[in-house]
Every structure is written in C-alpha cells, then in structure tokens.
Amino acid sequence: MMIVMSPQATPEQIDHVIARIQEEGFTPHRSDGKDHTVIGCVGHVNVDAVDPRQFELLPGVSQVVRISVPYKLSSRTFKPADTVIDAGRGVKIGGPEVVLMAGPCTIESRDQVEAIAPLVKAAGAKVMRGGAFKPRTSPYSFQGMGEEGLRFLHEAAARHGLLVVSEVMDRNQIGMMLEYVDILQVGARNMQNFDLLKELGRVDVPILLKRGLSATIEELLLAAEYICAGGNSQVILCERGIRTFERATRNTLDLTVLPLLREWTHLPVLVDPAHAAGIARIIPPLARAAIAAGADGVAVEVHLDPKAARSDPEQALLPGELASVVADARVLAAVTGRRLHARPGLEQTAEVVR
Ligand code: PEP
Ligand code: MN
Numbered sequence: 001m002m003i004v005m006s007p008q009a010t011p012e013q014i015d016h017v018i019a020r021i022q023e024e025g026f027t028p029h030r031s032d033g034k035d036h037t038v039i040g041c042v043g044h045v046n047v048d049a050v051d052p053r054q055f056e057l058l059p060g061v062s063q064v065v066r067i068s069v070p071y072k073l074s075s076r077t078f079k080p081a082d083t084v085i086d087a088g089r090g091v092k093i094g095g096p097e098v099v100l101m102a103g104p105c106t107i108e109s110r111d112q113v114e115a116i117a118p119l120v121k122a123a124g125a126k127v128m129r130g131g132a133f134k135p136r137t138s139p140y141s142f143q144g145m146g147e148e149g150l151r152f153l154h155e156a157a158a159r160h161g162l163l164v165v166s167e168v169m170d171r172n173q174i175g176m177m178l179e180y181v182d183i184l185q186v187g188a189r190n191m192q193n194f195d196l197l198k199e200l201g202r203v204d205v206p207i208l209l210k211r212g213l214s215a216t217i218e219e220l221l222l223a224a225e226y227i228c229a230g231g232n233s234q235v236i237l238c239e240r241g242i243r244t245f246e247r248a249t250r251n252t253l254d255l256t257v258l259p260l261l262r263e264w265t266h267l268p269v270l271v272d273p274a275h276a277a278g279i280a281r282i283i284p285p286l287a288r289a290a291i292a293a294g295a296d297g298v299a300v301e302v303h304l305d306p307k308a309a310r311s312d313p314e315q316a317l318l319p320g321e322l323a324s325v326v327a328d329a330r331v332l333a334a335v336t337g338r339r340l341h342a343r344p345g346l347e348q349t350a351e352v353v354r
Pocket of ligand 1: 105131135167186187188189210240275
C-alpha cells in the first residue's frame with residue numbers, strides 16, 4: 001500500500017501520517033517527489049486485514065493506492081520518476097548518460113590493475129571493475145586476492161579518477177570493502193542470499209545487483225526489494241544472461257528485460273554482455289543492442305593478455321576492443337537521446353584488437 005500526500009500537505013501532516021502507519025504495524029518509506037510526497041507502507045504481517053480507508057481520511061492525504069505487484073518500493077507505482085543514483089565524483093547512473101564499467105574479471109596483481117586503469121579511463125569508462133572475492137564454480141579455481149587486491153584496485157582507479165565496483169560475497173566483507181569500493185556488486189550466484197541483501201539494505205552505497213542464473217524478472221525485483229526495504233534504495237539492476245538450453249553461448253542475454261523493467265521499476269538497469277555471451281568477439285554487437293534497447297549502462301571485462309587471464313579468459317576484451325565498443329556506444333547513445341562521454345578516435349590509438 002502507498003499513501004499519496006496532496007501537493008499542499010504540510011510537513012506536520014506528513015509526520016502524522018507516518019506516525020499513524022507505524023502505529024498500525026507498517027514500516028514507512030518516504031519518497032519526496034517533485035509535486036508531492038509518497039509514503040510506501042510495507043512490512044505488515046497481515047496487510048489484508050488493514051482497511052486503507054482509515055488513512056484516506058487523514059489530513060493532507062490525497063489517495064491510498066494498493067500496489068498489486070509483490071515488489072513495492074522498487075515498483076513504478078511507488079515511484080513514477082526514474083531513480084538516478086549518484087555514485088560519487090559526479091557519476092550518475094540512470095540519468096541521461098550511459099555509464100560504462102570496465103576492468104578485469106579478477107584483480108590479479110598491482111601491475112595488472114595499474115596498467116589497465118588508464119586504458120579504462122581513456123576509453124571513457126567511469127567505473128572500474130575487478131573481483132577480489134570470486135564466486136568460482138570450482139573450489140580449485142583462483143578465488144581472488146581478497147583485501148590486498150581491493151587496495152590495488154582502489155589505488156589504481158583513484159589515480160585516474162575512476163570509481164570502483166567489486167563483488168561482495170558475504171555480509172562480513174561489507175565493512176572492510178567500503179574502504180575501497182564505491183559500488184558493491186552482488187553476483188548472480190548470490191542474488192538470493194537474503195541475509196546479504198538485508199545487510200546491504202543498511203549501507204549507504206549503490207548496489208549493483210546481478211540477475212541470478214535462473215531468476216525471473218520478478219525474482220530480481222524482489223531481491224532488489226530486500227535492499228530497498230532495508231532502507232537503501234540505491235539499487236542498480238544488472239542483466240547478465242540467464243541459463244537456457246542454448247549451449248552456443250555461456251548464457252542467453254535476455255534483452256527483453258530492458259523495456260519490461262522500464263515499465264515495472266524506477267531503478268536503473270545495466271547490461272553485462274560479457275558474462276552473458278562468454279565470447280569476446282560477439283560482445284560489441286550485444287553492447288550496442290543493449291544501449292539501443294535502453295540500458296543505463298554497460299559492464300564489460302578487459303585484459304591486456306586475455307589468454308592469460310586467471311578467470312573468464314574467453315570473454316575479456318583487449319583495450320582496443322573496449323575503445324571501439326565505446327565508440328559505437330557513443331553513437332547509439334546519441335540515437336536514443338542519451339550520451340556517453342568518450343574520446344572519439346581512441347580505438348585507432350589504443351592497443352591493437354585481436
Ligand atoms: C562478475 O561480474 O565478476 C561475475 C562473477 O558475474 P556474475 O555474478 O554475473 O556471474
Ligand atoms: Mn568474470
């Protein structure tokens with residue numbers, strides 16, 4: 001249920017409504033829009049037993065609306081305007097700019113991230129990625145460098161004015177990671193780690209929430225709802241391919257989520273064509289398609305020597321390939337009324353393509 005206040009509602013009337021819904025057993029979530037305030041009422045154990053008309057009569061209330069979908073705070077009904085997330089250093093996700101995130105799958109050494117950071121920056125990316133805690137399918141695969149790796153990534157990114165995104169696998173890592181990262185990533189395999197999601201609801205940094213390997217769109221939004229319900233509405237959804245019967249690619253990139261999520265939620269949506277395709281050479285057209293279909297950003301992996309990468313070698317782009325992805329993305333962003341800051345012509349000057 002959500003309570004829409006009238007544009008003329010006074011601060012006292014809003015406070016009074018919040019107090020009343022708390023008395024009734026709801027947790028209130030306030031959203032101050034351009035014209036009016038909306039109060040989302042969630043967390044009631046038996047919502048059907050509550051008569052919404054009692055709130056309609058309170059001073060300053062314009063209307064009471066039941067949200068029919070199971071995700072509430074992440075729904076368009078609750079917040080009709082797009083959420084634009086300020087990730088720091090002027091980087092806004094969900095606004096007119098298409099945001100590019102790039103970096104190695106895994107942080108492998110200080111030299112590696114120091115070498116990649118200027119190329120990521122030059123290509124026009126605003127956020128540098130790199131995993132320090134890796135959710136590997138096999139326990140014998142490289143598990144990541146942990147905190148030391150995060151320090152290397154943070155230092156390399158900071159030297160070039162880039163923000164940092166990295167995956168958090170366990171709630172015990174959150175406090176430590178906040179010293180090094182600007183955006184915490186929840187990996188596909190952890191999309192329904194509910195204790196982790198609850199804990200991420202308590203922090204004040206953006207969360208990049210990747211779609212689970214077999215998660216429906218509704219399940220993705222309910223995972224986002226866990227974070228929003230905890231008090232953190234800075235959630236960036238990320239389509240990264242789902243597992244289907246198709247074996248030609250690592251996963252199947254489901255771009256149908258873009259127009260649907262645009263209708264269903266106010267949260268920004270990113271596309272990661274790398275983990276979807278698992279094949280470097282087909283990433284550029286998929287990135288273009290994602291932007292054409294309305295993605296708020298694209299995340300890709302980049303490596304100076306993809307064959308030697310300690311994880312995901314098949315899907316790592318060379319820096320020159322990254323630059324050409326960005327050049328194309330700029331053109332498409334413009335066609336869709338967005339923009340992407342990049343230096344044109346860099347694809348000719350950066351490292352060779354394969
Ligand atoms: C990643 O981005 O490093 C990653 C492991 O992706 P996913 O969780 O989508 O598999
Ligand atoms: Mn990877």
